[in-house]
Amino acid sequence: MNALDQTSGHTVAHGASEGLPSALEQSHTYATHRGRPVRTEPRAVRIVLTVIALAFVGLFIGLPLVTVFYEAFKRGWQAYVAALVAPDALAAIQLTLIVAAISVVANLLFGLVAAWSIAKFEFPGKTFLITLIDLPFSVSPVVAGLVYVLLFGSQGLFAAYLQAWDIKIIFALPGIVLATIFVTFPFVARELIPLMQEQGTAEEEAAISLGASGLSTFFRVTLPNVKWALLYGVLLCNARAMGEFGAVSVVSGHVRGLTNTMPLHIEILYNEYQFVASFAVASLLALLALVTLIAKTILEHRLAEEDR
Amino acid sequence: MTIDVVGVTKRFKTFAALDNVSLTIRTGELVALLGPSGSGKTTLLRIIAGLEWPDSGEVRFDGEDALSRSVRERNVGFVFQHYALFRHMNVFENVAFGLRVRRGADKLPEAAIRAKVNELLHLVQIDWLAERYPAQLSGGQRQRVALARALAISPKVLLLDEPFGALDAKVRKELRRWLRHLHEELPVTSVLVTHDQEEALELADRVVVMGHGKIEQVGSPGEVYDNPATAFVHDFIGETIALPGEVKGGALYLGGRALGLDPQGVADGPARILARPHDVDLADPSASAISGKVLSVRTFGPTRRADVQLNGSSGPVVVEAAVPHGQDLAPGTEVGLKPRRYKVFAA
Numbered sequence: 001m002n003a004l005d006q007t008s009g010h011t012v013a014h015g016a017s018e019g020l021p022s023a024l025e026q027s028h029t030y031a032t033h034r035g036r037p038v039r040t041e042p043r044a045v046r047i048v049l050t051v052i053a054l055a056f057v058g059l060f061i062g063l064p065l066v067t068v069f070y071e072a073f074k075r076g077w078q079a080y081v082a083a084l085v086a087p088d089a090l091a092a093i094q095l096t097l098i099v100a101a102i103s104v105v106a107n108l109l110f111g112l113v114a115a116w117s118i119a120k121f122e123f124p125g126k127t128f129l130i131t132l133i134d135l136p137f138s139v140s141p142v143v144a145g146l147v148y149v150l151l152f153g154s155q156g157l158f159a160a161y162l163q164a165w166d167i168k169i170i171f172a173l174p175g176i177v178l179a180t181i182f183v184t185f186p187f188v189a190r191e192l193i194p195l196m197q198e199q200g201t202a203e204e205e206a207a208i209s210l211g212a213s214g215l216s217t218f219f220r221v222t223l224p225n226v227k228w229a230l231l232y233g234v235l236l237c238n239a240r241a242m243g244e245f246g247a248v249s250v251v252s253g254h255v256r257g258l259t260n261t262m263p264l265h266i267e268i269l270y271n272e273y274q275f276v277a278s279f280a281v282a283s284l285l286a287l288l289a290l291v292t293l294i295a296k297t298i299l300e301h302r303l304a305e306e307d308r
Numbered sequence: 309m310t311i312d313v314v315g316v317t318k319r320f321k322t323f324a325a326l327d328n329v330s331l332t333i334r335t336g337e338l339v340a341l342l343g344p345s346g347s348g349k350t351t352l353l354r355i356i357a358g359l360e361w362p363d364s365g366e367v368r369f370d371g372e373d374a375l376s377r378s379v380r381e382r383n384v385g386f387v388f389q390h391y392a393l394f395r396h397m398n399v400f401e402n403v404a405f406g407l408r409v410r411r412g413a414d415k416l417p418e419a420a421i422r423a424k425v426n427e428l429l430h431l432v433q434i435d436w437l438a439e440r441y442p443a444q445l446s447g448g449q450r451q452r453v454a455l456a457r458a459l460a461i462s463p464k465v466l467l468l469d470e471p472f473g474a475l476d477a478k479v480r481k482e483l484r485r486w487l488r489h490l491h492e493e494l495p496v497t498s499v500l501v502t503h504d505q506e507e508a509l510e511l512a513d514r515v516v517v518m519g520h521g522k523i524e525q526v527g528s529p530g531e532v533y534d535n536p537a538t539a540f541v542h543d544f545i546g547e548t549i550a551l552p553g554e555v556k557g558g559a560l561y562l563g564g565r566a567l568g569l570d571p572q573g574v575a576d577g578p579a580r581i582l583a584r585p586h587d588v589d590l591a592d593p594s595a596s597a598i599s600g601k602v603l604s605v606r607t608f609g610p611t612r613r614a615d616v617q618l619n620g621s622s623g624p625v626v627v628e629a630a631v632p633h634g635q636d637l638a639p640g641t642e643v644g645l646k647p648r649r650y651k652v653f654a655a
Contacts, residue, residue, distance in 0.1 A: 202388050202390065203392050203393075203394055205359055205386075206386065206388055206457075207394070207405065208380055209359070209380075210406035210458075210461055211406055211409050211410060212380070212405070213409070216409050220394075220405070220409070225395060225396060227396075
């Protein structure tokens with residue numbers, strides 16, 4: 001016992017006498033280097049790069065945005081409001097809202113189900129499903145619209161069946177909704193899958209081991225854990241659903257006051273040289289974009305906070 | 309509650325996580341499942357909990373079949389490796405979860421839930437953290453919340469998966485004693501999974517040493533340390549020096565030289581001689597059967613160890629031996645080694 005004490009005592013004394021000067025030396029070194037930023041580019045280069053970036057953003061994004069509002073208000077408030085309350089414009093706004101509402105809800109449900117099954121379970125064909133979810137990002141929206149025309153159009157695959165039951169899909173609301181759902185398909189799922197995968201299944205297992213049912217676990221644990229990401233996905237999905245042009249253009253048939261969404265209506269007005277009316281409706285979409293951007297920034301902040 | 313595991317086998321694709329494992333855990337015991345990663349200890353724990361199902365075999369709680377019941381119905385408290393606290397709920401709601409999800413006749417009124425949660429928070433000594441969120445807690449505090457949450461459903465069985473794995477050494481030691489104390493206070497049978505032998509030996513009434521999906525030895529901490537049943541247990545628990553020997557005609561040889569050691573009933577053939585470094589004495593090289601050259605001497609804390617390269621063995625064998633205080637050993641010195649206690653296993 002005595003021998004042990006001596007050994008350890010010796011070690012401690014030794015360590016202390018050597019450790020002290022080296023610690024002092026280190027703090028000295030830090031002090032002289034502190035405050036000198038690790039950056040190599042000279043000031044001029046940094047300024048030039050920043051100016052180029054700002055000019056680019058201003059020219060390609062800022063200027064068009066300002067132009068939209070400038071053109072919309074060119075003839076004053078009255079003309080602006082008049083353009084928006086025109087029956088065709090109101091019909092287009094209404095249709096856009098309906099289409100967006102249906103598509104967002106549909107993709108919200110699909111996105112949740114897909115992300116949940118992909119992130120929490122193992123099943124054959126999983127990789128294939130993940131790839132398939134990304135398809136709308138890589139396919140031109142016009143092609144997507146065309147596919148629906150080929151399937152449900154008057155010469156389409158299901159034409160006879162649809163005629164027999166008197167169901168109209170192409171050149172009607174269902175077609176526009178289908179095309180929009182296709183295009184906005186990945187947004188919610190893409191947002192949720194990585195987050196759910198990262199969170200794993202431990203919290204769900206804990207909930208079930210504490211006596212919660214599957215449904216109760218989903219609503220009390222799984223859903224609250226992804227709520228901000230879900231909202232973020234819905235936001236992007238909504239912005240895209242309202243702004244979609246290509247796919248909707250193919251299936252809508254451009255019937256004024258009936259099957260024209262806002263983007264289609266804007267194009268028609270523009271082609272008819274009704275610039276003020278065209279830009280007035282366009283300004284609504286631009287406004288939506290701005291609101292989306294602000295909401296997106298807030299949500300990103302919330303997501304980063306949850307990540308801590 | 310008595311837990312009987314009978315002939316349980318579990319495969320993941322071609323990998324046998326558990327191979328015909330049988331084990332009885334008695335009421336009120338604290339049992340540690342100890343083994344390296346991949347030994348099947350966590351799989352066994354999850355099967356007892358009902359988070360995993362065996363391919364064959366039985367699990368019985370107090371003699372009743374547990375496999376026919378889901379994890380929801382088994383009423384076991386499970387503490388997860390990384391705690392798995394509900395990140396969007398504060399500490400109070402985390403602990404209250406098991407009470408809030410009850411339905412029908414079991415449902416408690418709000419006042420009773422509050423009382424029970426406060427009592428549990430007091431028990432695990434974190435009353436003052438009730439309003440905090442998991443992200444705002446230290447590792448040790450999260451561990452306590454996880455434990456309180458598992459205890460909220462008044463389980464008769466408490467299962468802990470590497471409960472101290474994510475904590476730093478000092479907190480770990482502190483919590484270990486506290487958990488032992490808690491186990492004694494509660495009417496609960498506890499099973500703990502760990503890869504840390506010190507933890508298992510200090511905490512458990514009995515230690516189940518597992519390797520490659522099988523149980524190698526079940527015994528008290530003293531038994532598994534002093535009397536390892538297999539070479540695997542000897543290697544895994546405590547420090548081990550190993551000599552590749554041979555048994556010929558009832559005598560033990562090392563590199564062709566008779567050692568004069570007892571082969572302990574091992575049949576003729578290659579054998580491994582295992583000993584703890586502190587059970588090996590340095591001796592006069594000319595008077596001992598095992599000798600070698602000192603490579604280096606290392607000091608850690610109160611002990612000093614010499615790395616010794618053995619003479620005459622086939623291939624380089626380096627063993628550690630304890631160096632008595634006051635003895636100076638220069639690298640290159642010839643020393644003899646005398647194991648005071650050792651075990652011999654067929655290789």
